[in-house]
Amino acid sequence: MVAKFAIILSLAAAAYAGLVPVSKVVYAEPEAPAHYDFSYSVHDDHTGDLKQQQESREGDVVHGSYSLVQPDGVRRVVQYTSDKVNGFNANVQYEGTPVYPAPAKVAYAAPVAKLAYAAPVAQVSYSSPAITYHH
Template identity: 45%
Template sequence: MIGKVAAFLALVAAANAGLAPAVAYAQPAYAAYAPAVAKVAAPVAYAQPAYAAYAPAVAKVAAPLAYAAPVAKVAVAEPYDPNPQYSYGYSVTDGLTGDSKSATETRNGDIVQGQYSLVEPDGAIRTVTYTADDVNGFNAVVDRSAPAVVKKVAAAPVAYAQPAYAAYAAPAIAKVAAPVAYAQPAYAAYAAPAVAKVAAPVAYAQHAYLG
C-alpha cells in the first residue's frame, strides 16, 4: 500500500517537472479499511426469580381459653322421711332352664324384713329369712330342704301295630290245554298180494300092464 502511494507521488512530481505528461489517474476508491468487529449479542437479561421474603414459621399458640370462675355449689338438703316404708317382691320359674327363685322384702321405719329362696343345682330348695335394724344389725336364718326325688316311671312299651300284609296269593299257574287228539289217517286194509293158485297135479292113472 505504501509502495503504490510512493509511485503515485513520483508520477505527480515528474509531470510537474515537465518530464512526462501529466496523466490523470482516477484514484481507486478504497473502502475505508476497518477491521471487522465481531458483533457480540448483548447479554440477555434474565429476570431474577422472585423469592418470597423468608420469614421463619412462627408457631401459633392458641390464646388461653377463658374459663368461667367456678360457681359455688350450694348444697340443697334432700327431703327427709322420718318413717320410710316400702315393700316389693318377685318370683321367677323357668321350666326350660330350670331357674326357680323368689324374693320379698318390707321396710317399716328402720326395721327391714325379707325372705328369698332359690332352687340349687342338686334340686334342694334354699330359703333365707332375714331382718335388719339399727340396733341388731343384719341377721339371717338359712333353711335348706332336701332335694326333691323325682321318680322315674318307666314308660310303657309302645305297642306298634303290625303292618297289615295282604293275603299271599299263590302265583297263577298257566293252564296248558290238553293235547288235541288228532284222528289217525284211515289207511286201507292191507291186502296180501294175491297168490297165484297152482292147480294140483292131475293124478294120472297108472296103466295096467298085462303081464
Template identity: 50%
Template sequence: MLAKVVLLCCACAGALAAPGIYGGVGYAAPAYAAHVAPAIAAPAIAHYAAPAIAAPVIRAEPVDPNPAYSFSYGVSDPHTGDQKDQQETLQNGVVHGSYSLVEPDGHLRRVTYTADKINGFNAVVERTGGAHAAPVAVAPVAKVIAAPAPVAVAAPVARYTLPVAAAHPWG
C-alpha cells in the first residue's frame, strides 16, 4: 500500500513540476506560470560519441560434406606385459577399424568393426593363441617387521547440563 501512495505522489509531483509536457490542443498554462522566476540555463556539457567499433564478422566454417580421417596407435610394454593396438578410418561415411589386446591368460583378442548410418555398429570378435599367461615382470616383495603400534585410549566424554534454575524462563 505504501508503494502505491509513493507512486501516486511521484506522478502528481511530476505533472505539477512540468505542466508543459502534456502539450496538445486546449491546454493552457495555469495563471501562476507568469509569476514563476525564469529558469537558469544549464551549463553546456560537451557530449562525445564513443568511437565506432566494427562488430566482428562471423563466418560459418566450411562444412566438409564427405569427412575422412585415419588413425592408429600401439603399445608394447615388456615390463607390464601390456600389448594392444588400434586402427580406424572413416571413408564415405563408413567407419572401418580394429583393435587387439593380449589378455592376462595369453590369448590374443582382436575386434574388427564397421559402423555406418544404415547398418549401425557391427563387430566381429576373434580370440586366438595359447592358454599360457603372458610374461609379466614382478618386483620382489621386501618383508618388513615392525613393532606393534601403541594403542591410544580415549578419555571419557564429559557431559554438561544446565541447572534447573537456569532453565528456559517459559518452560
C-alpha cells in the first residue's frame, strides 16, 4: 500500500512540476537586395513561333523587354520598367506592315434539281362480303 501511495505521489509531483520552458534563439538572416537576370528566345521555323524575353532586377527596380511576331506578321516589341515610385510602365512598338492572306475562293456545287413525280393513283374498289349460312 505504501508503494502505491509513493507511486501516486511521485506521478502527482511530476504532473505538477510540468515542463521547464526553453527559449529558442532565432538569428535573423541578413537580407540582400534582390538581383537576377533572365532571358530566353524561341525561333521555330516549322510553326512560325518567334519570340524572346529579357528581364533584370536590381533591388526593387525591374527592367525588361519582350518581342513576338503576331499572326499578321507584325513584330511587337515591349520595353518595360517597374519600381516603387513610378509603378509599371510599358512602351509598345510595332515593326512592319500587317499582311493578311487573300480570302480563298469558295467553289460552290450547282444545286441538284429535284424532279417532282405525281403520286400513283390508287384504284379503290369495294365489294360487299359474301353471305354464307352454316347449319
